[in-house]
Amino acid sequence: MDDIVVGIDVGTTKICTLVARVEQDDSLRIMGAGIEPSEGIRKGVIVDLAAASQSIARSVAKAEQTSGLKIESGLVSLAGAHVSSINSRGVIGVTGETVDEIDVERAMEAARTVAIPHNREVIHIIQRGFSLDGEDGIHQPIGMHGYRLEVEAHVITAATATVENIRQAVATAGVETAQFVLNPLASAEVVLTETERQMGVVVCDIGGGTTDLAIYVNGDVWHTMVLAVGGNHLTADIAHGLRLPIEQAEQVKKEHGHAIRSEVGLEETFNVMPFGEQTPVRIGRQDLVHIVEARVEEIFDLAWQEIKRSGYDGLLPAGMVLTGGTSLLPGIRGLASRVLGMPVRTAQPDKLVGLADQLNSPAYSTSVGLLHWAAAMQSFPTSPGQRKNPPRRPKGESENWNTVKNLLKRLLP
Numbered sequence: 001m002d003d004i005v006v007g008i009d010v011g012t013t014k015i016c017t018l019v020a021r022v023e024q025d026d027s028l029r030i031m032g033a034g035i036e037p038s039e040g041i042r043k044g045v046i047v048d049l050a051a052a053s054q055s056i057a058r059s060v061a062k063a064e065q066t067s068g069l070k071i072e073s074g075l076v077s078l079a080g081a082h083v084s085s086i087n088s089r090g091v092i093g094v095t096g097e098t099v100d101e102i103d104v105e106r107a108m109e110a111a112r113t114v115a116i117p118h119n120r121e122v123i124h125i126i127q128r129g130f131s132l133d134g135e136d137g138i139h140q141p142i143g144m145h146g147y148r149l150e151v152e153a154h155v156i157t158a159a160t161a162t163v164e165n166i167r168q169a170v171a172t173a174g175v176e177t178a179q180f181v182l183n184p185l186a187s188a189e190v191v192l193t194e195t196e197r198q199m200g201v202v203v204c205d206i207g208g209g210t211t212d213l214a215i216y217v218n219g220d221v222w223h224t225m226v227l228a229v230g231g232n233h234l235t236a237d238i239a240h241g242l243r244l245p246i247e248q249a250e251q252v253k254k255e256h257g258h259a260i261r262s263e264v265g266l267e268e269t270f271n272v273m274p275f276g277e278q279t280p281v282r283i284g285r286q287d288l289v290h291i292v293e294a295r296v297e298e299i300f301d302l303a304w305q306e307i308k309r310s311g312y313d314g315l316l317p318a319g320m321v322l323t324g325g326t327s328l329l330p331g332i333r334g335l336a337s338r339v340l341g342m343p344v345r346t347a348q349p350d351k352l353v354g355l356a357d358q359l360n361s362p363a364y365s366t367s368v369g370l371l372h373w374a375a376a377m378q379s380f381p382t383s384p385g386q387r388k389n390p391p392r393r394p395k396g397e398s399e400n401w402n403t404v405k406n407l408l409k410r411l412l413p
Contacts, residue, residue, distance in 0.1 A: 004031075005378070006063075006074030007186075007370025008056065008175065010166055012041050012209025012232060013325065015055045016367040017063035019071065020354070022375045028368075030354035032067025034059040043209040043228045044080030044183075046165040057173035066355065073176040075370045076166065078123060079183040079210045081228035082159035087128070088114040091150045099132065099141040103149055111153035121163060123180050124156040128220045139219075154221050156182055178374075182224060183207070184214035186369030189376075191323045191347035191362075192216065201318035204303060204336075205366060206326035208232045211299055215312050223310040227302050231326035234295050241291045242283060243274040252288065259296045259331035261289045296332060300339040307340075319343030325363035 005028075009016040019032035036059040040051030064071055090110030094103050112125055130138040132146035141149060158180075167177045187205045188197075197216045205212040209230045215223040234257070239249035256270050268285035307313045319342040322333060327346050337344040348361055349368035359368060 003378070004069065005371050005374035006071055006175075007077075007367055007374060008060070008074050008170060009077045009186075009364075009367040009370060010038075010041065010052075010056065010170070011077070011079075011207055011366070012038055012044055012230065013207065014038055014363075015059040016364060017056075017059040017071070017074070018359075018367050018371055019063050019067040019069055020371045020375075022378065023353075026375070028352060028354075028371050028375065030352055030356045030359065032063040032065070032069065033355055033359070034062030034064075034066070035358070036062065038208075041209070043230075044078075044207075044226065045082065045162055046169060049165060049169055052165075053169040053172035056169055056175075060173045060175055071175055073178045075179050075181050075186075075374045076170055076177045077183050077186055077366050077370060078158060078163070078166065078180040079207070079212055079226050080158070080162060081210070081226055082162050083123070083156065083182065083224070083226045084120075084158075085154060085156045085224045086114060088112070088153050088155050089150060090153065091148065094147050094149050097145060099144050099146060099149055101142060104130075104142060104151070107149050107151040108153065111151050112155070114155055116155075116157055119160050120157045121160045122155060123158050123163075123182060124154070124185070126154045126156070126221045128152045128154055128222060129218070137218075154224070156224055179377075181370055181373050182212070182214070183210070183226070183366050184212040184224060185221065186373055187212070187323050187365040188214055188216065189369040189372040190349045191321050191365050191369075194219075196318040196321065199318040200312070200315040202303075202307060202316055202320045204320050204322050204324075204327075206230055206299065206322065206324040207366075208325065211303060212324075213303060213306060215307070215310060215316070217312060217315050222312055222315075225306045225310075227299070227306065229299055229302065231324075231329075233299075234292055234326070234329075237291050237295050238288065242272060242288070243276075244272055245275070248272060253292070253329075256285055256288055257292050257329055258285070258289045259293055259329050259335040261286055261293050263331055263334075264289045292329070293335065296329070296335055297339055300336050304340050316342060319345070322346045323348065323362040323365040325361075327362045 003022045007018050015036045017034040020028040020030050039055045040048030046052045088111045090107045092106045130141045131150040184203045184205050188203045197219045200217045203214045207230050211227040213225045235250045269282050271280040333344050
């Protein structure tokens, strides 16, 4: 089972449990998938523990049935407005003539000791870069000569109560949470190119209940944020504006929705059955798109405000990579580019084999990204800090493994 990885994407719209095998060429073969509608979850937060637990249990059971494997533990996605992040610095004196793993570990530990309220817990600690004797921009200081080592780390925290509720809901389904992974970090694993990470790019994962942002510069995460607005807000606006049931509003959004009113013809119409009507009513598509465009523009306005607040808006020549189910809305890429004033592309998982047909959609970027994250944990990273996960012990590892293992645990709890 060492080559089997499991990811559980606990979303506002759907629960997606995936089981995959890591092949010899490091590709992923999807062996099982369980996709179920979410219940008891709003804006990434559990509001009905029993309903959420049942949704997760159904998803896990379906994945077990299709894969023929018993799921005991897996990586679980995390989102919601309760997630926040800060940057922290840790400074230590180098003990010997050169920097070793122990020095890096001590520096990360110093960065970790940032004051965090008692009702929050650390989800990720990600190194952004090292400084040695005042020399900035060092990615890997081990083996270098110096006396004063400084690390800048990105610390992502979440509300302890919310995290525990998700952990409990997953446990009720008989699965142990091996680790939580923030949605945009999981999505970035499958939608970003290495060039984009180095140049400067923002991942924008628009799901049903939240819009998740992660800014990458020089190959590392520099800023993360979760906005409590998503595709479900479009549906609610349509339901209110056209006086439709939520289910019909969702269908109308998928079949006739568009993000740019000027790209829709005046003559385009469709039929709906509003509340209180006995016969179908003909609606102009432009009336629908007028509602949709306003909300989508608001989402990107909020995203742009957050990007500017981070201070990294001038460091994103690669622009934005859109993913998530709402990124399937026609015209959304053009509207995003117009609001943000930067290049925008839409991305989805690719290079999947096995039961992968339905997963080739932006809606499953986080789900597939969890598998990639789990697969990376199984192999020793090329350098501490470049991979932010505690890996599984390879066969024949030398006796200093415990030292390196403790270091990596601090890079990502």
